[in-house]
Amino acid sequence: MFSKKIIFLLFFAVLISSCAKTGRPDGGPKDEDAPLFVTSNPPYKSINFKAKEVELYFNEFIKLKDLNKQLVVSPPLKNPLLVTPQGAASKFLKIEILDTLASNTTYIFNFGNAVEDNNESNVLEGFKYVFSTGTYIDSLKTSGELKDAFFKEKPKKTNIVLYRIDSTYTDSLIYKQKPNYVTSALDTTVFNFSNLKEGKYRLMALQESSSDYLFNPKLDKIGFYNDTISLPKDSILSEPITLFKEVQPYQFRRGKEVTKGKIQFGYEGKIKDLKVNLLSKVPDSFKSISRFEVDKDTLNYWFTPIDVDSLNFTITNDIFIDTVTVRLRKKKIDSLSVSFPSSRLLHFRDTLFLKTNNPLTKIDTSKISLIDSDTLKVPFTIFNSKKENKLGIIFDKKQKNTYNLKLLPKAVTDIYETSIDTLKFNFRTQEIEDYGKITLNVVNSNNENLIIDLISIKEKNKIIERRYIKSSENLVFDLLEPKSYIFRAIIDRNKNNIWDTGNFLKMKQPEKVIYYETQIDLRANNYVFETFSVK
Numbered sequence: 136m137f138s139k140k141i142i143f144l145l146f147f148a149v150l151i152s153s154c155a156k157t158g159r160p161d162g163g164p165k166d167e168d169a170p171l172f173v174t175s176n177p178p179y180k181s182i183n184f185k186a187k188e189v190e191l192y193f194n195e196f197i198k199l200k201d202l203n204k205q206l207v208v209s210p211p212l213k214n215p216l217l218v219t220p221q222g223a224a225s226k227f228l229k230i231e232i233l234d235t236l237a238s239n240t241t242y243i244f245n246f247g248n249a250v251e252d253n254n255e256s257n258v259l260e261g262f263k264y265v266f267s268t269g270t271y272i273d274s275l276k277t278s279g280e281l282k283d284a285f286f287k288e289k290p291k292k293t294n295i296v297l298y299r300i301d302s303t304y305t306d307s308l309i310y311k312q313k314p315n316y317v318t319s320a321l322d323t324t325v326f327n328f329s330n331l332k333e334g335k336y337r338l339m340a341l342q343e344s345s346s347d348y349l350f351n352p353k354l355d356k357i358g359f360y361n362d363t364i365s366l367p368k369d370s371i372l373s374e375p376i377t378l379f380k381e382v383q384p385y386q387f388r389r390g391k392e393v394t395k396g397k398i399q400f401g402y403e404g405k406i407k408d409l410k411v412n413l414l415s416k417v418p419d420s421f422k423s424i425s426r427f428e429v430d431k432d433t434l435n436y437w438f439t440p441i442d443v444d445s446l447n448f449t450i451t452n453d454i455f456i457d458t459v460t461v462r463l464r465k466k467k468i469d470s471l472s473v474s475f476p477s478s479r480l481l482h483f484r485d486t487l488f489l490k491t492n493n494p495l496t497k498i499d500t501s502k503i504s505l506i507d508s509d510t511l512k513v514p515f516t517i518f519n520s521k522k523e524n525k526l527g528i529i530f531d532k533k534q535k536n537t538y539n540l541k542l543l544p545k546a547v548t549d550i551y552e553t554s555i556d557t558l559k560f561n562f563r564t565q566e567i568e569d570y571g572k573i574t575l576n577v578v579n580s581n582n583e584n585l586i587i588d589l590i591s592i593k594e595k596n597k598i599i600e601r602r603y604i605k606s607s608e609n610l611v612f613d614l615l616e617p618k619s620y621i622f623r624a625i626i627d628r629n630k631n632n633i634w635d636t637g638n639f640l641k642m643k644q645p646e647k648v649i650y651y652e653t654q655i656d657l658r659a660n661n662y663v664f665e666t667f668s669v670k
Contacts, residue, residue, distance in 0.1 A: 169257045170197045170250065175264065184242075184266040189230040191264060196224040196253040204292065204321070205247035210240065211313040211348050224253040230264075239269035241330045247321065265330055275331040277364060279372035281324045281340055284358075284379035284645040285634065286596070287621070293342045293378065294319050295326045300335040300363060306640055309339060309350040309357075317348055324375070336364040339639075340376045350639070352381045353403075357639050379637045379645040387450050387457040388432075395465040396551055397493075400434040400450060407453040411436055414447040414458075424494040424550055426522060437494055437550050440468065469493060471549040473542070475560040483570065483614045484599075486518075487528040487540070487562070493549035494524050502546035505530060508537040537563045571617060571661040575610045577624070578668040582606050585669060586625040586632065591618055592654065603632060617659045622651035624669045 171194040172179075177186050199221050208216060217231035228250075236242065243265050250259040265272065283290050296314035298304060315336070320326045326340075341348065342356035350357055358376040383404035390400045400411060411425050411434065423438040438446075443463060450457040474490045481487055498517055505513040505528065518527030526547065528540065542558040579585055587602045589612050599620070602610055625634045626647040637645040651667045 167255070167257060168252075169259045170195050170252045172259065172262060177266065179264060179266075180272050181266045182270055182272065184236070184268050187232050189232070189244075189264065191228045191230070193226055193228075193250075193259075196226055197228075197250050197259070198224050198253050199228075199249050200251055200256075202246075202249045205249035207243075207245045207247065207294075207317060207319045209243045209245065209317045210237070210315050211317055216244065236268050239267075241265065241267045241269070241273040241332070243330055245318065247319065273330045273332045275333060275366045275370070276327070276329050277331065277338075277366060277370050277372065278325070278327045279338075279360075280375040281320055281326060281358065282375045282377055283356075284377045284636065285648055287623075287650045289324055290320070290342055290356075290378050292319065292321050293326075293340050294346060294348055295328075295338070295340045295376070296348055297328065297331070297336045297338055297364070299332075300337055304337070306337070309341075309639070311349065313348045314339075331366055333366050336366070338364050338372075338376070340378055342378055352639075353383060356380050359639055359642075361642070361644070377637075377645060381638055382636055385452050385455055387452075387455070387459075390448065390450075390459045390461040392461055392463055392465050394467065394469040395463075396438055396440045396468050398436040398438070398446075398461050399428075400436060400448075400459075401432060402434070402450075402452075403432050409434060409450070409452045412449045412451065414449060415443065415445075417441060422496070422550055424496075426494065426524065429523065439550060468551050468553070471547070471551070471553045471555055473547065473555055473558055475558075476562070479562045481532070481538075481562045481564055482616060483532055483564065483567070487530075489526045489528070491524045491526065491547070491549065493551065493553075495519060495526060495547050496550050497548035498526070499546055499548075502543040503528075504541045506539045506541075507533065513538065532564050534564060534566050537561065567614070568660045569617075570614045571657040571659060571663065573612045573615060573620065573655060573657065573663045573665065575612065575622060576664070576666040577604060577608050577610060578666060579604065579607045580668070580670060583669065584627040584630050586627050586634070587667075588623040588625070589615075590621050590623055592621055593619060603627075615657055617657055617661070620655045620657060622655075622665075622667055624649045624651075624667065626669070 173192045173194050175192065176190045177184060202218060202221060206216070212234040214233040217233060219229050230244065243263050245263040248258045248260055250262050251257060281290050281293055295318050297316040298308055299315045316328060316331060318326055318328050338360040340358040341350060344351065344354040356378045358378040360372060360376060361374070385404040385406055386402065388401035388403060390398055393399050402409070413423065418441060421439055421441060423436060425434055425436045427434055445460050445462050447460050450459060469492055472492050476488070498519060500517060505515050507513050513530050515528050515530040518529055520527065540560045542555065544556055545554045548554045577585065577587060582605060585604050587604060587610060589599045591597045591599050600612055628646055629635060634648065635646050637643050649669055653665065655663055655665065657663060
C-alpha cells in the first residue's frame with residue numbers, strides 16, 4: 136500500500152511539473168512553419184461584396200512588419216485601409232474600408248510579406264485577400280521583370296501599374312489619375328499581377344518618392360512596356376521594364392549672393408550653352424569668372440567687388456532668356472584656401488591636383504618647387520583648369536619615390552587678389568608591380584557606337600576610365616590599383632558620346648546599357664584578359 140502511494144505521488148509530481156512548462160522544450164525542433172490563413176468574414180473571394188469591415192483569422196499568433204511598405208491595394212483607394220491590431224500579437228486582423236468601393240470590380244488587399252508569426256518571425260509570403268463587388272472574380276494574370284536603365288543594382292521598392300485602355304485613356308493619366316491595377320516589387324526584379332479583367336492595358340513602373348501611384352518626373356523614375364498589353368494573351372512579358380529618370384526641361388531658379396564677390400545662379404533641368412551676361416555698368420578693372428559646380432545645378436559667378444547695391448544679368452540657355460537682379464549685401468569675401476589630396480599616395484594613373492575655393496588668376500611657378508627623395512628638383516608644368524577650381528602639377532613620376540611640393544606666398548593669387556601663406560605637401564609613389572592590367576576584348580558584332588566604362592565597385596561605381604569604339608577592339612587598361620572592377624557598355628545610338636535617358640510621353644526608351652557579367656578582382660602584378668560580347 137505504501138509503495139503504491141509513493142508511485143502515485145511521484146507520478147503526480149511529474150505531471151504537475153510537465154504541465155507547468157510553457158513554450159518549446161529545450162532541444163526540441165525550432166518552429167520553421169509560416170502561419171496559415173484559416174478563414175475570414177466575409178469569406179475569401181466573396182462576390183457581391185458590400186461589407187465595410189473584414190476579419191482575417193490565422194492558426195497562430197501573428198504580427199505585422201513594415202505594413203505601410205508591404206500593403207498594396209489594387210485598384211488603389213483614396214483613403215488607406217485601417218488595419219488593426221498593429222504592434223501587438225493576435226490571431227486575427229481587422230480591416231476597415233473607409234472608401235466607397237467601385238461596382239463590378241475585383242479588389243486585392245496584398246499584404247506582401249507583412250504577416251509573420253509572433254515567435255520565430257516566419258513569414259506568410261505573398262498573403263492577399265481577394266473579393267469582388269460584382270458577380271464574379273476576375274482571374275487573368277500577367278508577370279514580368281524590372282531592371283534599372285543605368286545601374287547594375289536591383290531597383291528598390293517599385294510600383295508597377297496598369298491603366299485600362301478605353302475611350303478615356305491618354306498617356307497623361309499617369310500624372311493625375313491613379314491606375315486601374317497596381318502591384319509592387321520590393322527588393323526583387325520580378326512582378327506579378329493577378330485577378331485582372333480581360334482587355335487592353337498600358338503597363339508602367341514607378342520608383343516613387345511617395346507611393347501615390349502618380350508620376351512626378353522631378354522625383355520619380357519611370358519605365359514602360361513598349362507594346363499594349365492584351366489580356367489574356369500577354370500573360371508573360373517578353374521584355375523587362377527599364378526604369379529611368381527623365382531629364383527635366385530647363386528652368387532658371389534664382390541668383391543669390393553667397394559671399395562678397397560671389398553669386399550662385401541656380402537652375403534645374405537640361406542646360407545648353409548656359410551663359411551669364413552682365414547688364415550693369417562696371418569699371419574697366421572689373422573681372423568675372425563663371426564655372427559650373429560639380430554635381431549640382433548651380434553656376435558660380437565670381438567677380439571683383441565693386442561699390443554698388445545690385446547687379447543686373449541676363450541668363451541665356453539656347454532659346455531661353457531670363458533677366459535677374461541680384462542684391463549685393465555681403466561684407467566679407469571668402470579668402471583663398473588651397474587643399475591637397477586626402478591621400479599621401481599618388482598613383483601612376485592620377486594627376487596631382489590642388490583644389491581651391493576661388494578661381495586663380497595668377498600663378499608664379501618660380502614660387503612653386505617639387506623635390507624628390509634625392510633632394511633634386513623635379514621639372515613640372517602647371518595645368519590651371521578652366522572648368523573647376525583646381526590646379527594640376529604635371530611631372531614625370533618615378534617608381535617608389537617620395538616628393539615634397541612647396542608653395543611660397545604669392546605662388547597663386549585668386550580673383551580677389553588674395554594669396555596664401557607657405558604650404559607644403561609630401562607624397563609618395565609605388566612600384567609598377569603594385570598595379571595590375573586588364574585587356575578587354577570587346578566583340579562589337581554590329582559595329583555599334585559604344586561607350587566602354589571601367590568601374591570601381593567599392594568607390595560608389597566610380598568611372599576609372601572611359602573609351603569610345605565603333606568596332607571590335609582590344610582595350611588595354613594599365614596601372615590599375617588592386618581592386619574589384621566591372622565593365623559597362625553603353626550603346627550610343629545618337630553618337631553624342633554620353634548616355635541618354637528616356638522620355639515617357641515621347642515613348643522613347645533610354646539608351647541600352649549592358650554590364651559585363653563577371654566581376655574582376657584584380658591583384659597586384661596581375662594581368663587579366665577578358666572577352667566582352669556586346670549585342
